[in-house]
Amino acid sequence: MRDQEERITELFRRHADDIHAYASWRVGRQDAADVVGEVFLVAWRSLDRVRVGEERGWLFGVARNVVLASRRQGATAAALEERMAMSAVAEDGSDRLAGDVALRDQVRRALNALGERDREVLVTATWFDLSSAEAARVLGISRPAYAVRLHRARTRFRTAFERMAKGEASQTIRNPVTVGGTQ
Structure with missing residues (x-):
């Protein structure tokens, strides 16, 4: 000491x-x-x-x-x-605020429909404003592996978000190709 x-x-x-x-x-x-x-x-x-x-x-x-x-x-x-x-x-503040709240709720529900790894890579990429190298280091993976995980997570998020927009029930989305057990 x-x-x-x-x-x-x-x-x-x-x-x-x-x-x-x-x-x-x-x-x-x-x-x-x-x-x-x-x-x-x-x-x-x-x-x-x-x-x-x-x-x-x-x-x-x-x-x-x-x-x-x-x-x-x-x-x-x-x-x-x-x-x-x-x-x-904003002149249309109340309508805009209601729309923002609905959008945030839809994003939250879409994120909750993803697996933990997908949520982690998306939040690390967007919320903390890290570069690809920094985010990969945080997640303990290589930059190419990070890029692949981020791409896949974004694809699954997009699928979940679109389902939320259509009002479909949320389910965990792990692979967009085999969602719901079908291929």
Whole structure:
């Protein structure tokens, strides 16, 4: 434990200014300290995986990921605020809101009709705004395997969504070719 404290202190002493400069460039001076804090929190938690001599590059990689995550969160919040503002001032607000609620319910029911693996790949791909490489890494699969799983999940989602639109009963959709036991 003492060695870890000394190592993180030394890493901070040697690299914090550089990480701060990078963060200031990417997110501005007012948010740079938060990025630096998060980077070194990640470093503390992952210190045993950081190779000696490769710390600086690793810290910059973490800083980049922190900045990107921050931007995604900011973009998501801004988009949500914009949608809420637009729905509040729309002339046909109540009809639009009812349509949005119905659409969301239909999407939720279509997602629930899918298997867990399909839901996982679709949510990972769309909700968290990850690149294909990042999503594949999150799911623990290769990029080609991810691409295939995403394509198949989208196909099954489309089938489930269309069924919901037609008012058909929901059933778990595993393979669009053999839905309901027929081929």
